[in-house]
Amino acid sequence: MSTIEQEITLLKGLAQNDRTAIETIYRQNYAMIQALILNNSGSVDDARDIFQEAMIVLYEKASSATFELNCQLKTYIYSVCRRLWLKKLQQQQRYSLSVDNLEETIPVDDVVEEHEKKNTDFTMMDTAMSKIGEPCKSLLDAYYLQKKSMQEIAEEFGYTNADNAKTQKYKCLVRLKKLFFAQYKSE
Incomplete structure (x- = not known):
């Protein structure tokens, strides 16, 4: 099964409250989000909260008949979590830049690319x-x-x-x- 097919299956499972699909999404993505939050003035509890909020957003999107994922699932989750975290920092007045300057604050491409490379290496080692x-x-x-x-x-x-x-x-x-x-x- 290709990555795209696996992700579509995970999203369908999420929309149907399939425990295995939800656990798989957590297992594959939580560490990346925890690193994002910890590296940007957050705690482990903050990471859990943000990831949970992102899962709710993803659930609502996956349940919608019109939702179409145009990127990898981990990229989507990372983007949602990043926006949620920056919004929370802004609310706590710990972050004063506008949301337009996100790329300067958190190098999304670098982190996602590094995470993708590690996943590829793990897959090759498993093979x-x-x-x-x-x-x-x-x-x-x-x-x-x-x-x-x-x-x-x-x-x-x-x-x-x-x-x-x-x-x-x-x-x-x-x-x-x-x-x-x-x-x-x-x-």
């Missing part, structure tokens, strides 16, 4: 991990995600000692890097 095969996938998962020691990995995977497990982990990392960078160069 590389799916291609690496076993036992490398399980070994790297055990070490990096489950935070197991080399001794635990040696016992679990049947290696004679922790040094052999460490050597195998290194070989797996080399394979993963090759897969990742082959993909990276082709993009």
Whole structure:
């Protein structure tokens, strides 16, 4: 399913109060909004409030039969949150510039572009991990995600000692890097 189709599905799910769609939108976008608010005189609570308000706006738009998304969903959410935050700052008299000068205050394109690049890199790493095969996938998962020691990995995977497990982990990392960078160069 393409990104556009996924986003249309998410918006339809949001309009129908589908919990999975709502959670997916939160998971994919909240960190970016929290960074925006924290980097611009806000708190974590402010970020939660602004994101919630943006979700209400998005829900109302998604429920409307005439709404047509003309950009990526994260760009739309970022834009709504940015406007809501600047409006709140202006109301608190912590921000005196007019809303016309937004681009000077918050470099939207840079932040969105950086976020998109990270998402692309994560997607490419996920693809590389799916291609690496076993036992490398399980070994790297055990070490990096489950935070197991080399001794635990040696016992679990049947290696004679922790040094052999460490050597195998290194070989797996080399394979993963090759897969990742082959993909990276082709993009």
